[in-house]
Amino acid sequence: MPRIAVIDFETTGLSPALGDRATEIAIVLVEEGRVVDRYQSLMNAGVRISAFIEAYTGISNAMVAAAPPAAQVMAEASRFVGRTPMAAHNASFDRRFWAAELERLGLPAAQPFACTLLLSRRLYPQAASYKLGALAALHALPAAGRAHRALADAEVAAALLERIQSDLRQRFGAPQPRHELLMALQACPRHAVPRAIERHLAAQPGA
DNA sequence: TGCCAGGCCCTCTTTAGGGCCTT
Numbered sequence: 147m148p149r150i151a152v153i154d155f156e157t158t159g160l161s162p163a164l165g166d167r168a169t170e171i172a173i174v175l176v177e178e179g180r181v182v183d184r185y186q187s188l189m190n191a192g193v194r195i196s197a198f199i200e201a202y203t204g205i206s207n208a209m210v211a212a213a214p215p216a217a218q219v220m221a222e223a224s225r226f227v228g229r230t231p232m233a234a235h236n237a238s239f240d241r242r243f244w245a246a247e248l249e250r251l252g253l254p255a256a257q258p259f260a261c262t263l264l265l266s267r268r269l270y271p272q273a274a275s276y277k278l279g280a281l282a283a284l285h286a287l288p289a290a291g292r293a294h295r296a297l298a299d300a301e302v303a304a305a306l307l308e309r310i311q312s313d314l315r316q317r318f319g320a321p322q323p324r325h326e327l328l329m330a331l332q333a334c335p336r337h338a339v340p341r342a343i344e345r346h347l348a349a350q351p352g353a
Numbered sequence: 354t355g356c357c358a359g360g361c362c363c364t365c366t367t368t369a370g371g372g373c374c375t376t
Contacts, residue, residue: 157376161358166376199376238360239375263374264361277374294376 148324149177150260151230152307154300155243156203158195162246167191168216169205171223172296174304175230178322179311181304185226186297188213203294220247227257231325235278235303237261260325262306264332268339269313278302285309318343326350 152174159166168189175183188205190213200206213219234240237259245255263276273284279293279302287305291298314323314331320343327346334342 155376159358160376163359164357166358169376202376234375236360236373236375239358242359243376261361267362275373 148322149175149182149230150307150325151175151227151232151257152300152304153227153232153234153240153244154296154303155240156205156294156296157243158191158193158199160239162243165193166243167193168220168243168247169195169199169203169210170296171219172300173223173226174297174300176304176307179308181301183226184297184300185223186300187219187222189216189219190214191216204292205295216247217251220251221253224248224251224253230257231260232257233260233262233303233307233325233328235261235299235306236263258325258329260307260328261332262303262310265310265328266306268331268334268336269310269317271336278306281306314343320347324350 154172155168156170157166157168168191170188172186173184174181188209190210195205195207195210241259248255266273266276266281270284273281278299282302285306287302287309290301293299311323314320318340320327327343330342330346331339
C-alpha cells in the first residue's frame with residue numbers, strides 16, 4: 147500500500163549550511179488518506195537556541211538539554227521512514243535539514259520530497275497566502291496543537307496533503323494520487339497541471 | 354572583520370529584482 151511520510155523540523159534557524167541544527171522532528175505516516183503512524187522527538191544537537199527561536203517555537207534551551215542526542219533521534223527517524231517517499235510544507239527547507247542531519251551520521255537521505263506549498267500554488271490560485279496556517283484556515287482543516295511545534299505542523303501538513311489528494315481525485319479524476327504524480331505536478335507550471343495529470347494517468351493507470 | 358539561505362514565482366522580465374515561505 148503506498149505510504150507518504152510527512153515531516154516537519156523545528157530548528158535553530160534557516161540554514162544548515164550556516165550551522166543551524168534541528169531541535170525537534172515529527173513524521174506522520176499517511177496511507178490512503180489516513181494517518182497510520184507517528185514519530186516525534188525533541189533532540190539535543192549541542193547548540194544554543196536564540197531568544198527569537200525560543201519564542202517562535204516554544205522550544206527552550208532547557209527542553210533541548212533534557213532531550214536525547216540528535217544522532218540517536220535522527221537514526222530512529224531514518225529507520226522509521228525507511229524508503230517511504232516524503233512530503234513537507236516548503237519541502238526545500240525540511241529536505242535540507244533531513245539531508246544535513248543524516249549526513250552527519252553517514253546515513254543516506256535519498257527519499258523524494260513532495261511539497262504541499264508548491265502543490266497548493268498549483269491547485270489553489272485563489273489562496274491569499276500559502277503559509278501552512280493560512281492554507282489550513284482556507285480548507286478548514288482541524289487544529290492539531292500549537293503551531294510551530296513539529297508534530298502539530300506535521301499533522302496539519304498531512305491533512306493538507308490529504309485535501310490535495312482528494313481534490314486531485316474529484317477535480318481531475320486521478321483515482322489514487324500517488325507520490326509520483328505529486329512530484330510531476332509540483333514540477334510543472336500551474337497552467338500545465340491538467341495536461342500533466344492526463345499524461346501521468348495515461349502512463350500509469352491507477353495513479 | 355563583517356556578512357551570510359535557498360528555491361519558487363511574478364513582473365514594471367529574460368543582460369533583474371523583489372516578495373514569499375520555511376526556522
